[in-house]
Amino acid sequence: MPFRYLRDPLFLTALGLYVGNRFLIKPLVTGGFFHNHFNDLLCIPLFVPVVLYFARLCRARPHDGPPTWYEILLPLLVWSIQFELIFPQLPFWSQWVTGDPLDILWYCVGAGISSLWWWFYYQRQTVQAGG
Numbered sequence: 001m002p003f004r005y006l007r008d009p010l011f012l013t014a015l016g017l018y019v020g021n022r023f024l025i026k027p028l029v030t031g032g033f034f035h036n037h038f039n040d041l042l043c044i045p046l047f048v049p050v051v052l053y054f055a056r057l058c059r060a061r062p063h064d065g066p067p068t069w070y071e072i073l074l075p076l077l078v079w080s081i082q083f084e085l086i087f088p089q090l091p092f093w094s095q096w097v098t099g100d101p102l103d104i105l106w107y108c109v110g111a112g113i114s115s116l117w118w119w120f121y122y123q124r125q126t127v128q129a130g131g
Contacts, residue, residue: 001125002064003118005053010117014045040106045114048075066118076111080104 005011018039025034048067055061061071080103088099 001122003049003052003066003122005049005056008049008118009121010045010114011049014042018042018046036100037102037106040103041110041113043079043107044072044076044111045117047079048072048114051075066122067114069115072111072115076107080107 021034021038021042025038029035048071052061052067052071056064083097084099084101084103087093087097
């Protein structure tokens with residue numbers, strides 16, 4: 001079964017959770033997991049399908065399979081370094097970005113959950129389709 005990109009169930013779930021957290025939970029909660037780390041957990045399942053969709057449109061992605069390990073690992077590394085190490089040091093970005101090593105942990109947890117979901121979901125769909 002081809003990867004569904006912006007119609008992928010994990011992407012749509014993560015998008016709904018992000019919107020709910022951003023507009024319902026965060027305004028009511030100060031501190032804690034939902035305020036500090038929940039969006040970090042959603043980073044990979046939210047952004048990898050978008051990046052892969054645009055890569056596919058630009059013909060930079062030669063297949064429509066689920067995300068490969070390197071298509072998940074590369075954004076994980078880039079975003080971890082960019083948002084947790086580099087941007088907090090730059091005057092312009094530091095007003096919006098705070099470096100927190102725990103964020104990297106939650107990026108990794110989100111990447112692990114996403115990897116397992118995409119592998120099992122698309123593997124099961126392929127088996128059920130007889131392929």
